[in-house]
Amino acid sequence: MTAHVIADDAEALAVAAGLAEAFRTDAPVRDAERRLPYAELEQLSASGLLGVTVPADHGGADVRQETLAEVFRLLASADASLAQIPQNHFVYVNVLRRQGTTEQRKFFFGEVLEGRRFGNAQSEAGTRHVQDIRTRLLPLPDGSHELTGVKHYSTGALFADWIPVLARAEDGNLYVAYVPRDADGLTVVDDWDGMGQRTTASGTVRLDAVTVPADRVVPHHLTFQGPQLHGAVAQLLHAAIDAGIAGGALAEAAEFVRTKSRPWFESGVDTAAEDPLLIQRFGELDLQVRASEALLGVAARAVDTARDELTDASAAEASLAVAAAKAHTTATAVLVADALFEVSGTRAALDSLNLHRYWRDARTHTLHDPARWKIQHLGRHVLNGTRPPRHGLL
Missing domain, CATH: 2.40.110.10 (Butyryl-CoA Dehydrogenase, subunit A, domain 2)
Incomplete structure (x- = not known):
């Protein structure tokens, strides 16, 4: 495979926006028929997006984490499954960046720039907890x-x-x-x-x-013996996926109400989009989506700041900022995906439209790790100044 090499952050965002529009068209059918996205992943590889975090001295764009988070948000707004597939790819590129030898980085970064994809084999079932690894x-x-x-x-x-x-x-x-x-x-x-x-x-x-x-x-294991951003980077991308689901669901709901919904007879208006109660509800939902996206941006910039000068303090601030974003995007994704039906009415529940994919994706993806523990670490820090622990889920 010959993959394009993306030059900088601006190009990465432009490529991601273009792919998101392309992937959006058939997303409902892929989900409904469980049509695995082999062709779309080949497009993703060829686009060069998978290589954007390769360091500049190995030929990559080495984009900021704020850019990477926005790439994932854009992709998830179109197809949350497609967006999640490369999440582990970037996590394990990051592992090589931190702990790989010179030769390992040279080889694997070359593979990534050629469009090769990393998967993952991490979690295990039936163990005492998520970090009880028996392999x-x-x-x-x-x-x-x-x-x-x-x-x-x-x-x-x-x-x-x-x-x-x-x-x-x-x-x-x-x-x-x-x-x-x-x-x-x-x-x-x-x-x-x-x-x-x-x-x-x-x-x-x-x-x-x-x-x-x-x-x-x-x-x-050496990753966690000093200040680290492994968990913050991984969780940032999960938060971006949730923010993308929320934004995608809100856009879908607005389009549905504008083009397919009838006004409630008591509203006294000609179209559903003029209904003052619907306008109020869309404003409330938009507020939550904007808040999630803002927290995502704050978190990404905190990770970038910590990468520039990694200390215990900067790593802790990055983890806490990402925890706040992840807790908020978790709630927003489920809220907005559910509210899609509230604002759109009975017709939105038709299985043939597959609008429920947003809720199913949000409810499933947000189970990845519990937001309540993110909030716990935020509370410990604000009350007692306790820095978050060093592990891969924070």
Whole structure:
């Protein structure tokens, strides 16, 4: 594959806006028929968007996180499933940036600039909690490793060229192994049956004694031994997806009311769009969407500031800003996707229109990690000055 190389932030945003418009057209049908977006992902790869966070000294645009968040918001406003598929791609590009060796960065950043996609094999089911990782990376006599385990919610893996796998070594520390999609012993099972995010193919990855060369393994545990932005970057993109769902649902509702809704007979107006009660409700919803987008921007700029000068204080501020954005966008996405039906009326509930995809996507995606814990960390900080913990979900 030959991918375009995007030059700067402005071009990244223009490309994302163009792709969002293209992806929007068939989004309802893809969701309704669970038509997996292979062609659309090839477009995404060819566009160069997957390489925009590659550092400049490796040939990338190294865009600001504020730009990356807006890219995800734009894509999610059109198709939340398509937007979520590359979320882990950028997370694991970031892992290489932080912990990869010179040779690892040179190789994998080259792959990314050529349009190669990273998936993920991170979460596991049936464990005590999300950080109870039981997949094992064991040493072999020749210096390579053997990888064994089962992963769930593996968004992007089915479409990936490389699958980063989170595993524990004999010493109990966390590592990321970058495994080719076609590696012997690796199987991706398309068994995702969530009510929302239907075309993410977030199924199962099985690893049966997969051999991994030593130069494909990164010491992820070192990420959390000092100030870090791993969790903030990952959560920022999730918040952007939720903000995009909310914005997309609001735009869909407005278009529906303008073109398809009838006014309530008591309103005394000729069109639904002139109904003062509907105007009031749309104003309230727009206020929430604007607030979410504003918090998303504040959070992204906090991450950029921390990247420029990473300290315990700047990392903590970035994590808290992202936590605030994520808590707000979580609520807004569900609120607006639900209100779409309230303002549009009975016809909006027709299954053939598939307007419920916004609610299904919002309700499913916002389950990724609980917003109540974001608020808990905000409260601890404002009351007691307690900095947030260093982990990958904050």
